[in-house]
Amino acid sequence: MKVAKFGGSSVASGEKFKQVAKIVTSDPERRIVVVSAPGKRFSEDTKMTDLLIALAAKVQLGEDYMNEFGQIVDRYREIVTELEMSTDILSDIMANLQSIIDIHKHDSFRLLDCIKASGEDNNAKLMAAYFNHLGHEAYYVNPKEAGIFVTDEPGHARVLPHSYQEIEKLKERTGILVVPGFFGYSENGNMVTFSRGGSDITGSILAAGVKAALYENFTDVDSIYSVDPRIVKNPKEVKEVTYREMRELSYGGFSVFHDEALEPVYKLGIPVCVKNTNNPSAPGTFIVPKRKYSDTPVVGIAGDTGFCNIHVSKYLLNRELGFGRRLLQILEDEGISYEHTPSGIDNISVIMREHQLTPEKEERVFSRIQTELEVDELFIERDLALIMVVGEGMNSSVGIAAKATEALARADVNLEMINQGSSEVSMMFGVKSEVVPKAVEALYNAYFNNVYSISYTNS
Amino acid sequence: MKVAKFGGSSVASGEKFKQVAKIVTSDPERRIVVVSAPGKRFSEDTKMTDLLIALAAKVQLGEDYMNEFGQIVDRYREIVTELEMSTDILSDIMANLQSIIDIHKHDSFRLLDCIKASGEDNNAKLMAAYFNHLGHEAYYVNPKEAGIFVTDEPGHARVLPHSYQEIEKLKERTGILVVPGFFGYSENGNMVTFSRGGSDITGSILAAGVKAALYENFTDVDSIYSVDPRIVKNPKEVKEVTYREMRELSYGGFSVFHDEALEPVYKLGIPVCVKNTNNPSAPGTFIVPKRKYSDTPVVGIAGDTGFCNIHVSKYLLNRELGFGRRLLQILEDEGISYEHTPSGIDNISVIMREHQLTPEKEERVFSRIQTELEVDELFIERDLALIMVVGEGMNSSVGIAAKATEALARADVNLEMINQGSSEVSMMFGVKSEVVPKAVEALYNAYFNNVYSISYTNS
Numbered sequence: 001m002k003v004a005k006f007g008g009s010s011v012a013s014g015e016k017f018k019q020v021a022k023i024v025t026s027d028p029e030r031r032i033v034v035v036s037a038p039g040k041r042f043s044e045d046t047k048m049t050d051l052l053i054a055l056a057a058k059v060q061l062g063e064d065y066m067n068e069f070g071q072i073v074d075r076y077r078e079i080v081t082e083l084e085m086s087t088d089i090l091s092d093i094m095a096n097l098q099s100i101i102d103i104h105k106h107d108s109f110r111l112l113d114c115i116k117a118s119g120e121d122n123n124a125k126l127m128a129a130y131f132n133h134l135g136h137e138a139y140y141v142n143p144k145e146a147g148i149f150v151t152d153e154p155g156h157a158r159v160l161p162h163s164y165q166e167i168e169k170l171k172e173r174t175g176i177l178v179v180p181g182f183f184g185y186s187e188n189g190n191m192v193t194f195s196r197g198g199s200d201i202t203g204s205i206l207a208a209g210v211k212a213a214l215y216e217n218f219t220d221v222d223s224i225y226s227v228d229p230r231i232v233k234n235p236k237e238v239k240e241v242t243y244r245e246m247r248e249l250s251y252g253g254f255s256v257f258h259d260e261a262l263e264p265v266y267k268l269g270i271p272v273c274v275k276n277t278n279n280p281s282a283p284g285t286f287i288v289p290k291r292k293y294s295d296t297p298v299v300g301i302a303g304d305t306g307f308c309n310i311h312v313s314k315y316l317l318n319r320e321l322g323f324g325r326r327l328l329q330i331l332e333d334e335g336i337s338y339e340h341t342p343s344g345i346d347n348i349s350v351i352m353r354e355h356q357l358t359p360e361k362e363e364r365v366f367s368r369i370q371t372e373l374e375v376d377e378l379f380i381e382r383d384l385a386l387i388m389v390v391g392e393g394m395n396s397s398v399g400i401a402a403k404a405t406e407a408l409a410r411a412d413v414n415l416e417m418i419n420q421g422s423s424e425v426s427m428m429f430g431v432k433s434e435v436v437p438k439a440v441e442a443l444y445n446a447y448f449n450n451v452y453s454i455s456y457t458n459s
Numbered sequence: 460m461k462v463a464k465f466g467g468s469s470v471a472s473g474e475k476f477k478q479v480a481k482i483v484t485s486d487p488e489r490r491i492v493v494v495s496a497p498g499k500r501f502s503e504d505t506k507m508t509d510l511l512i513a514l515a516a517k518v519q520l521g522e523d524y525m526n527e528f529g530q531i532v533d534r535y536r537e538i539v540t541e542l543e544m545s546t547d548i549l550s551d552i553m554a555n556l557q558s559i560i561d562i563h564k565h566d567s568f569r570l571l572d573c574i575k576a577s578g579e580d581n582n583a584k585l586m587a588a589y590f591n592h593l594g595h596e597a598y599y600v601n602p603k604e605a606g607i608f609v610t611d612e613p614g615h616a617r618v619l620p621h622s623y624q625e626i627e628k629l630k631e632r633t634g635i636l637v638v639p640g641f642f643g644y645s646e647n648g649n650m651v652t653f654s655r656g657g658s659d660i661t662g663s664i665l666a667a668g669v670k671a672a673l674y675e676n677f678t679d680v681d682s683i684y685s686v687d688p689r690i691v692k693n694p695k696e697v698k699e700v701t702y703r704e705m706r707e708l709s710y711g712g713f714s715v716f717h718d719e720a721l722e723p724v725y726k727l728g729i730p731v732c733v734k735n736t737n738n739p740s741a742p743g744t745f746i747v748p749k750r751k752y753s754d755t756p757v758v759g760i761a762g763d764t765g766f767c768n769i770h771v772s773k774y775l776l777n778r779e780l781g782f783g784r785r786l787l788q789i790l791e792d793e794g795i796s797y798e799h800t801p802s803g804i805d806n807i808s809v810i811m812r813e814h815q816l817t818p819e820k821e822e823r824v825f826s827r828i829q830t831e832l833e834v835d836e837l838f839i840e841r842d843l844a845l846i847m848v849v850g851e852g853m854n855s856s857v858g859i860a861a862k863a864t865e866a867l868a869r870a871d872v873n874l875e876m877i878n879q880g881s882s883e884v885s886m887m888f889g890v891k892s893e894v895v896p897k898a899v900e901a902l903y904n905a906y907f908n909n910v911y912s913i914s915y916t917n918s
Binding site: 426 | 703706719774781784787802804863868879
C-alpha cells in the first residue's frame with residue numbers, strides 16, 4: 001500500500017486533477033490520496049489558502065464578505081467545470097463554508113483555523129467526487145473518520161499517539177481513500193490545523209498508520225536539488241538522501257518538504273519519494289533511513305537567512321557555574337528559542353531566529369542580561385545567515401572542513417562562525433546574509449564540481 | 460613604582476636570593492617585591508610547598524612529624540647559610556610553623572591552608588632580612604598589614620574590593636617592601652590561600668592597588684613562547700601579547716602565568732612583563748591592553764588535554780523550548796561546570812573537563828538526562844583535547860580558518876569539533892588527545908613558518 005500526497009500546485013486546476021487521477025489509477029498500490037488546497041496555477045495567481053484567509057479577515061471585522069466568499073466558490077467552480085462534473089457539489093462546499101462562519105464568527109482564532117482547513121477539506125471532497133465521476137471506487141475520508149487525532153493547538157497541532165491504531169483500520173477498506181491534508185481533530189471534536197505546509201504531515205501520519213510500503217510526495221519539481229536552483233543553475237539532482245540529511249537541509253532552508261513531516265515515517269523507516277506530478281516518470285528523490293555515502297559524502301548545501309546573534313562577554317565567565325544556564329533561562333522566560341550557542345572562554349553567542357526578538361522582548365532580555373548577569377559586553381549582531389554543508393558521508397572525514405573553508409576564503413567570504421562536530425551530518429557556517437549566494441555557490445563548486453583543490457607546497 | 464614578583468624557582472636557593480637582590484636593587488622603581496615559597500633547585504628536587512603538604516598530612520594523621528618539620532627548616536637553613544646570614548631567623552620560622560600546628564591541628568582543612576601559606580610567608584621574612592643584611596632599607600609586610608583582604612574560601616580566595624584603598628597606602632612607605640604571595644586574610648582574621656600559583660595573583664593585586672607603572676613577573680624562562688617548546692623546538696618568542704590573548708593561551712594550557720592573576724591589572728590597564736630571573740637583560744614578554752596585530756595576527760598555539768564530551772541527540776530537539784537550559788541545569792545540580800556546547804539541529808555536545816565527572820556523578824547525570832529529557836541517543840566521548848589558535852589579529856580575517864583546517868588536514872588530523880566565531884581572539888579545535896603534538900606542530904608551521912600555503916587550481 002502506498003500513500004500519495006499531492007501538493008497545492010498539483011491540484012490547482014481541473015487539468016491538474018486529471019493528471020492526479022492518471023497517476024493514482026496507474027498503480028493499484030496507490031490507495032490513500034492526500035490533497036492540499038488548490039495552489040497557484042501561474043506565478044501571479046492567488047492560492048486558495050490565501051483567499052480563505054482574506055475571507056476570515058472580513059468575517060472577523062464584521063464586514064461584508066460576499067466578494068471573498070464568491071471568489072472561493074468560483075475557484076472550485078472552475079475546476080468542476082473543467083472536469084465536466086455536476087455542479088451540485090458546489091452547494092455542499094458553500095454550505096460547509098457558511099456553517100463554519102456561523103459557528104465560529106465570534107471566535108476569530110478558531111474561525112481562521114477552520115476556514116483555512118476547509119481549503120483542503122473541500123478539495124478532498126472534490127477529488128473523491130472526480131474519481132467517482134471517472135467510474136472508480138473512491139471515498140472522501142474526513143480526518144476524524146481516518147483517525148487523525150491531534151493536540152488542540154490551532155496552527156501547531158501535534159498528532160496524538162493513539163491515532164496510529166485508528167488509522168491502521170483504513171487498511172481494511174476498499175477503493176481509493178481521499179483524505180484532506182493539513183488538519184486533524186482534537187479530542188473534543190475541533191478541527192485543528194498543523195503548521196503551514198502541514199499536508200506533508202498528514203501524508204506522513206497516514207503512511208505510518210497503515211505502515212505503507214512507500215510515502216509518495218507529489219510536487220512540481222523532478223527532484224530535490226543539491227542546492228537552491230535560484231543560486232546555482234541546473235544543480236545536481238539528489239537521488240537518495242537520508243532522513244537526517246533531509247532534516248538538516250530543511251532546517252537550512254530547503255522548502256521542498258516540510259521538515260516536521262518526516263517524524264512519523266522516520267520512526268518506522270518508511271521510505272519517502274518526492275516526485276513531480278507533471279513528470280511522474282522521472283525517478284524523483286528517495287528519502288531513506290540509510291544510503292551509500294562513498295560516491296557523494298556531501299548531499300546538499302543549504303543557506304537560510306533571518307538569524308541574529310546576541311553576544312555577551314565577561315572576564316572569567318567560564319569560572320561562573322550556571323552562567324550559561326541562567327542566560328538561556330532569561331530567553332526561555334520570554335518564550336524565545338535559540339539555535340546555537342558557540343562559546344569562547346569568556347564569551348557566549350546565542351544565535352536565534354531574528355523574528356522572535358520583538359523590540360519589547362529585546363529590551364527586556366538586554367536589561368535582564370545586564371543586571372542579572374553583570375556582563376562586561378553585550379551586543380546584538382543582525383542579518384546573519386546559516387549555511388549548512390550536509391552529508392552523512394562527511395562524518396570524520398579528514399579534510400572536509402579544509403575544503404569548505406578554503407572555498408569560502410577563495411570566494412572572499414568572511415566567516416562569523418564555524419560550528420562543526422556536534423552533528424555528524426552537517427557542518428555549519430555563520431555569515432552575513434548578503435554573502436549567502438556567493439558562499440553557497442563556492443561550496444557547491446567545491447563539493448560538486450571539484451573546482452578548487454588544495455595543493456600542498458613547502459615554502 | 461614597579462611591583463616585582465619572583466616565582467618559586469627564582470627564590471629556590473641562596474644563590475637565587477642573591478640574583479633577586481641584584482635585580483631589585485638595580486632599579487629604584489622596584490619597590491614592592493612579592494615572593495613565592497622556595498621552588499625546585501634541580502628537576503628531582505622537592506618544592507617547599509610539597510614539603511609543607513607532607514607535614515600537614517602527618518599532623519592530620521596524628522603521627523610524628525619531626526622528620527617533615529626538620530626537612531622544612533633545613534631547607535631554609537641552607538639558604539640562610541649560603542647567604543652568610545645569622546641563623547636567628549630560623550627560630551622565628553620554627554616558632555611560626557609550630558604555632559600554626561598548635562592552633563589548627565583539629566581543623567585539618569584550615570591547617571593545610573595555613574601550613575601551605577607559611578611557605579611564602581617565611582620566605583618573605585627571609586628575603587626582607589637578606590635585603591637588610593645587605594644594608595638596604597627593606598621590610599617584611601604581612602598581607603594583612605598590606606591590606607590584602609579576601610573571601611574566606613581556603614584554596615579559592617578572592618580579593619575583596621576594599622583591599623585596593625588599603626593597599627594604596629603602601630605608596631607612602633619608604634624602602635623595599637617584601638610581601639609573601641599566595642594568601643590574604645579574611646575579614647575575621649584567617650590566613651586564606653588563593654588557588655595554586657596564586658603568588659601571581661598577590662603581585663597583580665598589589666600592582667593594581669598601588670597603580671604600578673609595571674608589574675614584573677620573574678620566572679625561569681626568557682619569555683613566553685608562541686607554542687609549547689616541548690612540542691616545537693626553539694619556537695618564536697612572544698614579544699607582546701594582550702590580556703585577552705594571554706587568558707586564552709593560559710586556558711589552552713600555557714602554564715607560565717596564572718590566568719586568574721590578570722584580572723586586577725587588566726581592569727586598570729597596567730602592563731605586565733614576564734622576565735627571566737637568570738637573564739634579566741632579556742626583554743621578556745609584555746602583556747598589554749593592545750598591541751599591533753599587522754605583522755603577527757596569530758600570537759600563539761596552545762593545546763590542552765583532559766576534556767570529555769557528553770553527546771545527546773533527539774529528533775526535533777530544536778523545537779523544544781528549554782531543552783538546552785534543562786540539560787545544563789542537570790550538570791549544575793551536580794556542581795559540574797562545562798566549557799562549550801556546540802550543537803547541531805537535533806543534538807548538543809557538552810564539553811567539560813573530564814576530572815569533574817566521577818563515576819557516581821556520571822551515573823546520576825546520565826540517568827537524569829535519559830529520564831528527564833527523553834533523548835534518543837546519549838554517549839560520552841573521552842580523551843579529548845582542545846587546541847587553540849590565539850590572536851586578536853585574526854578577527855574577521857578571511858582565510859585564517861582555511862589555513863588552520865588545511866594544515867590539520869595535511870597532518871591527517873581528524874577534527875572532532877571546530878568552534879570559531881564567538882571569541883574574536885581565538886579559534887578552537889577539538890581533537891583526540893593523542894594527536895595534540897602533531898596538530899599543534901602543524902598549526903605552528905602554518906602560522907609561524909608558512910610551511911603550507913593554499914594555491915588555487917581550477918580543474
